[in-house]
Every structure is written in C-alpha cells, then in structure tokens.
Amino acid sequence: xxxxxxxxxxxxxxxxxxxxxxxxxxxxxxxxxxxxxxxxxxxxxxxxxxxxxxxxxxxxxxxxxxxxxxxxxxxxxxxxxxxxxxxxxxxxxxxxxxxxxxxxxxxxxxxxxxxxxxxxxxxxxxxxxxxxxxxxxxxxxxxxxxxxxxxxxxxxxxxxxx
Numbered sequence: 001x002x003x004x005x006x007x008x009x010x011x012x013x014x015x016x017x018x019x020x021x022x023x024x025x026x027x028x029x030x031x032x033x034x035x036x037x038x039x040x041x042x043x044x045x046x047x048x049x050x051x052x053x054x055x056x057x058x059x060x061x062x063x064x065x066x067x068x069x070x071x072x073x074x075x076x077x078x079x080x081x082x083x084x085x086x087x088x089x090x091x092x093x094x095x096x097x098x099x100x101x102x103x104x105x106x107x108x109x110x111x112x113x114x115x116x117x118x119x120x121x122x123x124x125x126x127x128x129x130x131x132x133x134x135x136x137x138x139x140x141x142x143x144x145x146x147x148x149x150x151x152x153x154x155x156x157x158x159x160x161x162x
Contacts, residue, residue: 008129011074015126016066021076023059025049030057031157035149037141042068046149050157054083060146067130067139072146074127084154091151093119097131098140 024032025047035044042064049057058080060072075094079087097119121128133143 005132008132011126011129012066012070015070015073019060019069019073021059021073021080022061024061025057025059030059031153031160033149033153033156035062035145035152037064037068037145039138039141040065040068042142042145044068044072044146044149046072046146046153048150048153048157050084050154053085054081055079055087055154056081058150064145065139065142067133067142068145071130071143074130075146075150078125078127079150084158087150087154091147093124094127094130094147095144097121097124097128098134098144 024030024045027047030047030049032045032047035046036042042062044060044062044064047059047061048055058076060076062072063069079090082090121131130143133139
C-alpha cells in the first residue's frame with residue numbers, strides 16, 4: 001500500500017511541477033470560466049472549445065496549492081478530446097470519488113436511494129492518484145475546484161447553444 005501511495009504522490013507532484021495543457025485559449029472562440037476557492041486562495045482559469053459535442057481543446061491557468069493545480073492538470077488531460085457526455089460522466093465519477101455525498105447524487109442532482117456505484121479506479125487512470133485527498137476534507141475543495149469550473153463552463157456553453 002505504501003508503494004501505491006508513493007506512486008500517487010509522484011503523479012501529483014509531476015503534474016504540479018510540469019502541468020499539462022497550461023495556458024489560455026483565445027476567447028472567443030474559446031469559452032472562459034474562472035474558479036476561486038476563498039478558503040485558501042486557489043484560483044483556476046479554464047478556457048475550452050466545444051465543437052460538435054466534443055471538448056476539442058482545454059487550457060488551464062491560475063495558481064494555487066499542489067492539489068488544486070495537479071488536479072487541474074490531470075483533469076485537462078483526462079477530458080480533452082472526449083464527448084461532452086463522457087466529460088459529464090467523468091466529472092460525476094471524480095466528484096463521487098471525492099465524496100460519498102456526491103456519489104449519492106444522480107446525474108441531475110437528485111438524491112439516489114440505492115447503493116452508490118463502486119468507483120473503478122483502473123478506469124480513472126492517473127486521476128485515481130487524487131483519491132487520498134478524501135482523508136483531508138478541507139483539501140477536497142482544492143481537488144474539485146477545476147472540476148467545478150469545468151462543469152460550470154459546460155453548462156454555460158450548453159445555455160449559449162440553446
């Protein structure tokens with residue numbers, strides 16, 4: 001178990017030291033959304049391009065702790081090139097991993113009375129490195145900051161398209 005925790009620590013540090021998809025896309029055509037955690041000062045600026053139902057490009061800017069910045073980097077790598085439906089599922093799965101409460105919510109935010117689906121950590125790939133964050137509840141907001149910004153941005157893009 002200690003070896004797995006060390007591997008996860010290395011993945012988090014690697015994404016913090018060498019973040020993927022760093023920068024900003026020109027807006028427009030990219031949609032820009034900002035997230036801020038007033039408890040610790042973490043901030044994320046997410047710019048994304050959704051084309052034909054696919055998140056074709058995403059860039060992350062901002063500053064903060066190693067958890068918030070590595071989570072943003074991991075997220076950007078995981079969602080880039082996926083369909084919006086796949087991205088929504090990944091958001092749901094990731095937030096479920098971060099909280100039992102989130103796992104008890106359905107896609108539409110309604111409380112689900114059944115047992116939450118077990119999380120397939122193999123399917124999450126490198127994102128599973130962040131599962132240890134749940135041991136530190138105050139850090140969960142750091143890990144989910146970019147994911148919340150992504151969800152907000154996808155909602156705004158969908159509303160603009162309607």
